[in-house]
Amino acid sequence: MQVTQRHLYGLGHQGLVECQGHLVESNTAAALLKMQQAALLDGINIQVCSAYRDFDKQQSIWNAKASGKRVLLNKDSEPVSIEALASNQLIDLILTWSAVPGMSRHHWGTDIDIFDANQINRQELRLISQEYQINGPCFQLSQWLDSHAQRYGFYRPYQEALSGVSPEPWHLSYFPISKDYINNYDIESIKAVITNSAILHKDAILERIDALASEYVFRVAPIPAP
Numbered sequence: 673m674q675v676t677q678r679h680l681y682g683l684g685h686q687g688l689v690e691c692q693g694h695l696v697e698s699n700t701a702a703a704l705l706k707m708q709q710a711a712l713l714d715g716i717n718i719q720v721c722s723a724y725r726d727f728d729k730q731q732s733i734w735n736a737k738a739s740g741k742r743v744l745l746n747k748d749s750e751p752v753s754i755e756a757l758a759s760n761q762l763i764d765l766i767l768t769w770s771a772v773p774g775m776s777r778h779h780w781g782t783d784i785d786i787f788d789a790n791q792i793n794r795q796e797l798r799l800i801s802q803e804y805q806i807n808g809p810c811f812q813l814s815q816w817l818d819s820h821a822q823r824y825g826f827y828r829p830y831q832e833a834l835s836g837v838s839p840e841p842w843h844l845s846y847f848p849i850s851k852d853y854i855n856n857y858d859i860e861s862i863k864a865v866i867t868n869s870a871i872l873h874k875d876a877i878l879e880r881i882d883a884l885a886s887e888y889v890f891r892v893a894p895i896p897a898p
Contacts, residue, residue, distance in 0.1 A: 675856045681865050682727035682779030694723035697781035699825075700846035704784065707824040716813050721794055721842075722785040725778035731871055734773055737766045738872040745769055747838050749800040759876040767888055768838050773871055774862045775889050777829065777843075782850035785842045788813040804841035814841050822896045829892035836887035847895045854892070859885055 678684035691701040708718045736742035738754075746752050747768050754762055763772075777783040787797050791809035804814040821827060825848050830840040863881055866874055877884065 675852055677858075677861050677865075679780065680853060680857055681774040681862060682725065682730060682776065683865070685724060685726065685781070688724055688781045691723070692720060694720050694784070695781060696720075696723045696784065697846065697849055699849055700782050700784070703824045703826065703846055707821070707826065710820065710824075711813075711816060714816060715790065716788050716816050717790040718786050718813065719789040719794070720784050720786055721797060721799070722778065723783070724781045725776060727773050727779065727865070727869075730771065730773040730776050730778070731869060733770055734766060735870070735872045737770060738762060745800075749798075749802070759873045760880070763873055763876060763880075767836075767884075771837070771888060772866070772877055772884060773869060774865045775885065777845060777850065777853075780850055780853045782846045782853065783829075784844050785840075786813070786844060787842060799840075799842055801839060801841060810842070817841075817844070827893070827896050831893040834891075834893040836891045851895055854890065857885070857889055 678686065685695050687697070688695040689698045689701050691704065696704065704720070711718045733742070737744050740754050744752050744754055744765055745768065746765065752765060754765070757765065785799060787794070788810045791812070792803070797803065802808050804810045821844060825846050826844040827847055828841065828843060829835060829845045830837040830843055832839045859882060862885065863878060866878060866881070871877065
């Protein structure tokens with residue numbers, strides 16, 4: 673599939689397929705099904721809680737956090753008051769866990785957030801690091817992924833000291849396809865998309881767009897060696 677601006681920035685879902693209630697890139701969907709089947713043999717029920725997310729959805733998440741309508745968490749997953757924050761402070765805090773609209777890998781259909789449905793249900797899941805650490809409900813899943821995810825083409829792009837985004841042990845990327853998306857990502861194009869958007873604090877975002885893209889789009893963990 674040819675990578676277009678619509679695919680890169682969440683402006684359309686052409687070429688994606690429905691997979692277990694989510695829209696996913698077709699090769700990603702096939703690899704996910706194989707990985708789920710393998711994990712079940714080890715007693716792990718991999719389920720997806722988030723996959724493709726369009727620009728408008730990401731904008732609604734961003735604006736809810738920027739306006740205080742949605743709880744904002746720091747890197748330790750603790751709630752933070754936004755009342756005294758300047759625009760750039762608020763932007764940096766939101767970016768701890770949420771991408772600028774147009775800069776999310778969830779726009780591509782190659783990236784998914786997963787959990788172990790044998791250990792926790794979707795309603796209880798918070799998607800915080802503690803859930804994937806020792807004594808957390810998804811710790812066994814996390815260890816299984818360490819050993820097996822690469823075999824199915826998946827890896828974690830957000831890792832400690834290797835990415836601008838805080839570590840997300842639940843976030844997998846199907847690298848045979850997502851590598852082409854990041855290689856085609858264009859700063860001038862995303863500037864235009866954001867300029868014409870309703871993103872809160874977009875002027876401050878645009879002033880820093882090059883640095884933000886460098887840190888939060890391009891700085892990810894390297895694709896694993898074959």
